[in-house]
Amino acid sequence: MLYHLYKNSIHNFIYKYRKVPSLLSVVLSILITLSGCNIANDSGIYDNTSSVKGEKTEDENVDSSSLKSSDGSYLLDDFATATYDDSNSSNTTVLNNGKPLEGQAIIDGSFDGTCYVKESNLRDSYLVCGYNNSYPSLSVPTDITYIDGDYYIVDCYHSQIIYNDNLSDPLTSWKVLTDNNSCGYSLGHTIVSDGIVLLADDTENNRILVFEKNEDEYALTQTFDDIGNKPHYIVYDKDTDAFYCWSSYSGEMYIFRHKENDSRMYLTNVITIERLSDTYVRSFTIDDDNLYFVSGLPADGSSDYPPQILEYDLKTFTLLKSTTVPSEIAGMVMLTHIDNMYYITVSTDLSGSQDAATMICASSIDDIANGNYEIVYDKFFVGGGTPYYIGFVEGSWYLTEHRLTDHAIWSFKTDQNGAITSSAAIY
Numbered sequence: 001m002l003y004h005l006y007k008n009s010i011h012n013f014i015y016k017y018r019k020v021p022s023l024l025s026v027v028l029s030i031l032i033t034l035s036g037c038n039i040a041n042d043s044g045i046y047d048n049t050s051s052v053k054g055e056k057t058e059d060e061n062v063d064s065s066s067l068k069s070s071d072g073s074y075l076l077d078d079f080a081t082a083t084y085d086d087s088n089s090s091n092t093t094v095l096n097n098g099k100p101l102e103g104q105a106i107i108d109g110s111f112d113g114t115c116y117v118k119e120s121n122l123r124d125s126y127l128v129c130g131y132n133n134s135y136p137s138l139s140v141p142t143d144i145t146y147i148d149g150d151y152y153i154v155d156c157y158h159s160q161i162i163y164n165d166n167l168s169d170p171l172t173s174w175k176v177l178t179d180n181n182s183c184g185y186s187l188g189h190t191i192v193s194d195g196i197v198l199l200a201d202d203t204e205n206n207r208i209l210v211f212e213k214n215e216d217e218y219a220l221t222q223t224f225d226d227i228g229n230k231p232h233y234i235v236y237d238k239d240t241d242a243f244y245c246w247s248s249y250s251g252e253m254y255i256f257r258h259k260e261n262d263s264r265m266y267l268t269n270v271i272t273i274e275r276l277s278d279t280y281v282r283s284f285t286i287d288d289d290n291l292y293f294v295s296g297l298p299a300d301g302s303s304d305y306p307p308q309i310l311e312y313d314l315k316t317f318t319l320l321k322s323t324t325v326p327s328e329i330a331g332m333v334m335l336t337h338i339d340n341m342y343y344i345t346v347s348t349d350l351s352g353s354q355d356a357a358t359m360i361c362a363s364s365i366d367d368i369a370n371g372n373y374e375i376v377y378d379k380f381f382v383g384g385g386t387p388y389y390i391g392f393v394e395g396s397w398y399l400t401e402h403r404l405t406d407h408a409i410w411s412f413k414t415d416q417n418g419a420i421t422s423s424a425a426i427y
Contacts, residue, residue: 092319095272104315105269106240111257116266120210120222127220129182133162133174138427140402144409146393147193148213152177153409153427154200157402159186161200163218167426177218178209185209190389192236192243197222197263199243199256201231208234208245208256210265222265228252233283233389240314242268246284249299251276253284253317271317275310279303282347283334283389289314294332294344295325297352307350309335309365323369328356336390338397339418343376344368345387345399354403357386361420380423381410398426 094101097117139157146152150163153174160179162171178185178200186204193199198211198218208231210222228247231254236243243256255269273293281296291314295307307330311321325332331348341361349356359377362368377383385404390397399410412423 093274094317095274096317097270098272101271101317105271105317106242106255106257106315110241110260111266111268113259113262113264113266116257116268117270118224118267120224120265120267122222122264123220127178127183128217129176129178130217131176133160133171133176135160136170136172137405138171138408141388141400141408141427143190143389143391144393144398144400145191145391147191147198148195151393152191154188154191156187156189159188161185161188161191171427177211178220183209183220189232190234192234194236194238194241194243196261197258197265199234199236199245199265201227201234201245203230203232203248206231208254210263212263221263224254224256224265224267227254235284235286237286237314239289244284244286246281248282248296249280251279251281273312273317275305282332285335285337286314287337290320291317292335294335295330297331297348297350309368311365323365325369326371329358329360329368331356333387334389338414339416341414341418342368343390344373345390347386347388354386357403358383359387359399361418376420380412380420382407 096102096105135155135158138153138155140155141153142156143154144151150165151167152161152163154161158179161177162174163177164174176182177191180186184205185202188200188202188209191198191200196212198213200209200211201207202209206225206227206229208224208227209220210224211218212221213219227245229249230247231245232248234243234245241257245254245256246252247254251273253269253271253273254267255271256265257268258265276293276296278299279296280299281293283294285292285294291312293310293312295309306324307327309323309325309332310319311323312319327350329344329346330350331346331352333345333347336343340363342363342365343359343361346356346358346360348354357377358375359381360368360373361376362373367373377387381387381399381401382404385401388400388402390399392398396411396413399412401408401410407425407427409426410423411426413421415421
């Protein structure tokens with residue numbers, strides 16, 4: 001609580017006096033000092049070892065009563081005029097390693113290992129699990145992907161990641177990559193790879209786990225501690241050759257890289273988007289050179305902004321567009337662009353109720369803002385649960401969902417326009 005009071009007071013002070021550069025610099029310096037941040041050297045290497053753990057779980061409601069006006073209606077609910085450009089507004093303050101971001105977040109070209117925030121922690125002894133999964137069903141699966149000949153499922157509420165070379169075997173035939181018993185892994189959400197290393201978010205421990213494959217075995221070889229507040233979603237972007245990990249409660253993007261043909265990982269950037277620092281945002285989407293954040297819920301039940309999809313430039317983190325969305329789909333999970341269609345999975349409405357959980361599609365984000373979208377969850381996936389992350393694996397799209405006992409992972413096909421044509425329950 002004291003941390004949030006302190007953070008909000010500094011946040012408001014900076015915005016109020018943002019037109020005074022010298023004063024802003026002083027405030028930022030004080031903020032960095034009080035946060036336990038250390039400048040390692042003149043090359044801009046920066047180490048932040050502070051961390052505050054949140055306490056909300058995936059299914060907890062968020063009170064959004066302060067988002068309502070005196071007559072009970074939600075602020076900015078005129079969705080016909082909801083899209084606007086506020087890229088020059090002060091509410092888009094972006095910090096890179098504690099300093100105002102200038103230029104590109106990632107320098108073009110391969111990472112040479114000379115400028116970074118911190119190195120990974122190397123493990124004294126490599127940890128290899130590889131035993132059979134003991135659970136016959138999944139409990140809140142959040143991610144399914146395919147890496148180097150194996151399928152991976154993040155079985156979130158069982159606090160484990162499992163893998164197998166096919167999707168037809170029973171779950172008890174799958175192997176365990178990591179779990180709570182082996183290394184304390186707790187309620188992670190995603191796992192990705194660039195072909196050399198595998199990175200997984202360890203959400204409740206605010207950690208990143210780094211795995212490497214040696215023949216048929218996977219080993220936990222490195223870790224990063226103190227990664228934000230519930231790191232919740234991680235992707236690898238081939239164009240920038242970097243891993244992006246989103247801290248869901250603190251508005252921070254952690255960027256990891258390694259040198260060419262070297263598996264040692266480095267944290268190279270911590271990008272803080274102040275506007276999202278007090279909002280629970282479940283994921284982001286990299287689409288070409290743009291970065292999209294889905295609408296999230298205010299972590300403390302109040303917000304200065306209506307529910308919005310935010311579009312940033314990936315390299316500079318400049319805000320390009322804000323699109324206000326209807327309150328009934330405010331608690332979004334993920335945005336996926338498939339050919340000419342945009343799909344969004346929704347966990348809750350603005351009040352935090354999972355009764356509003358659904359999956360929608362539209363031909364543009366503006367159509368979504370105006371309520372001109374199709375609900376596809378009930379049509380292709382039975383409905384009644386909470387759809388979560390969408391992924392593309394070996395020629396098919398996959399959807400994870402929870403709150404249902406009969407099925408937790410679906411596959412689906414789309415036509416050349418991106419419209420869903422068929423679906424099938426996998427597990």
